[in-house]
Amino acid sequence: MFELDVATRHIKSRRRQTLFSIIAVALAVGIIIIFMSMMSGYTSILIDSTIENNPHITVMPKDGEDYIHLYHGLENHIYDLEGVEAVSSYFQSEAALQYQHNAEGVLLYGINPEDENRVVNREKDMFAGEFASLANPGSRIILGYKMAKNLDVEMGDTVTAQIPGAGPADFTITGIFRTGTPVDEIMAFVNLERLQDFYGSGDVITGMGVKMSDAYAAEDLANEIDRETGYDAVSWIEQNAEILTLLETSEGMVYFFYIIIFSISGFGIANILIMIVMEKVGEIGMLMAMGTSRRSIMLIFLLEAGILGMTGVIIGCILGYGASLAIASITIPVPPEMYFGMDHLPVEIELKNFITAGIFALVINIIAGVFPARRASKMDPVEAIYSV
Amino acid sequence: MSEKYIIQIKNLTKIFGDGVEIKALDGVDLNIERGEFLAIIGPSGSGKSTLLNQIGILDTPTSGTILLDGVDVTEMSDKKRSITRNKQLGFIFQYHHLLPDFNALENVMMPLLISGIKSSQARKTAKEVLAEVGLADRMDHRPNQLSGGQNQRVAIARALVNKPSVVIGDEPTGNLDSKASDNIYELLRKLNQEHNQTFILVTHDVRMAEKTDRIIRLVDGRIAGNSKNST
Secondary structure: OHHHHHHHHHHHOOHHHHHHHHHHHHHHHHHHHHHHHHHHHHHHHHHHHHHHHOOOEEEEOOOOOOOEOOHHHHHHHHHHOOOEEEEEEEEEEEEEEEEOOEEEEEEEEEEOHHHHHHHOOOHHHEEEEOHHHHHOOOOEEEEEHHHHHHHOOOOOOEEEEEOOOOOEEEEEEEEEEOOOOOHHHHEEEEEHHHHHHHHOOOOOEOEEEEEEOOHHHHHHHHHHHHHHHOOEEEEHHHHOHHHHHHHHHHHHHHHHHHHHHHHHHHHHHHHHHHHHHHHOHHHHHHHHHOOOOHHHHHHHHHHHHHHHHHHHHHHHHHHHHHHHHHHHOOEOOOOHHHHOOOOEOOOOOOHHHHHHHHHHHHHHHHHHHHHHHHHHHOOOHHHHHHOO | OOOOEEEEEEEEEEEEOOOOOEEEEEEEEEEEEOOOEEEEEOOOOOOHHHHHHHHOOOOOOOEEEEEEOOEEHHHOOHHHHHHHHHHHEEEEOOOOOOOOOOOHHHHHHHHHHHOOOOHHHHHHHHHHHHHHOOOHHHOOOOHHHOOHHHHHHHHHHHHHOOOOOEEEEEOOOOOOOHHHHHHHHHHHHHHHHHHOOEEEEEOOOHHHHOOOOEEEEEEOOEEEEEEEOOO
16 A cells, blocks of 8 residues: 555654644643543542432422321332332421521431431441431431531530421430531431421321432332322432533533644644645656556545544543543642532543544544645646646 | 557647637647657747647647547546556656655655555566666665666656556656766667657757657647658
């Protein structure tokens, strides 16, 4: 294949320009791989933390009802469904917590700590005290780190809960949790029976959290529960639909920038090829006189674009891989509650990102080569030969 | 039918320009025999190079026909023209047009590689032809490491390597001093006699033209003279 031979000689004859255009492609590919790795890391941290810190399915009362009555049967039924690992019933109520002159609004959850821990591991987030202390049906409360700060309370202090539709009640703080998310400011836990008593509603609940072995099967099972029992079952995917759509949209937006960055590197390739074509006019004419077809002439310059692009892509992939590793190893000094409790920049090195960036760059570079290659192939051999 | 003539040109006309028209060739009729060593002479702008480019299928005429070995080349598709140039024609221009990034041997191999011959076979053939033009010891030199005369010899070897039936030379010695010119002429003549290939040379050099078999004189795109040399 003499076309490849001619193409490589052309590239070798222009070492410096070749080097620069390869660097341009490599930088573009490298930067985009870093971008993609960070996007992947960010997305998966967001999803992982959502999966980990929320029930996969939340079952709520039927339309127009406030409570789920006789919930023990439903609890057992859902627990027996395939893929379900744990079920936790809760009674949720809005309340205001008061300590001395401080007052804060809160979502008060009455739970059974053993069940709750199985659905969402609350114990691991405990900053002080034990989550299991709520097993005691006494007036105990566990609240978030931020809330404790806002109220200026410590372990062992007693706060007063003002609950609409019920009187005030005192709770002793037996635990403080810290997740690094806004939950620290809005959620508080008490014993389920205690809250039910207090509310005087009898043995009812306002909802049920479900944990599954495969979080991605939640959507289907939620639909099944919905259909089968008539209760309103919502999966985490549905609940976070807005965030998930936002992630997808931003990914689409980012592609727009990828195209711009790759186009810039593509211009570098186009530039060197236009230069080579201009310099080699006589040579192109002679190749045609010797019987080289226009297709072969075109192929020569497309090959040059491909070789430059491919080299750039390979170097860029190595560059992107190294830089991603380096970024992943840096600890960042941002307050963890700002970024879902992260202390590292989220970087996820995925093969598919390398493949996407590589193919993307290569295609754009070859497109960049089409114009000069076409120009070369359309030359009039007579004009080309006598131009020298 | 075309046993005797390798090239038969009938009423060939070439008009350049779309605004102001210039008749570069005006009804040229010319038959060229196999193995003939022919010179085309004439003043600048008389249409010598234009005629040569028509014979070399590098350009298409406005009207008229050219039969190369009995086949009308003016009717050929672009692809067929490329193949015909590769298999049946050899070109030598005033400037050697060697590929600067390839050495002498690789340059001579190029027409063979274009025709799809294997590299090892092409190398063997190219070496033989290079030896024939007297450059056996310069094969791995690049064009910038060779003299003007040597480069033109490489170009001749390249023109001959595919064993074409017609070799076309447009001022092949135009860039060379008289000694080098003589050498190149001797070489072309020798190759012509040994291989019985047809040589058509455009030249300004009357001394060189006089040593050919026949001189075609072009004036204003018409054949003004057609004389056989006695030698």
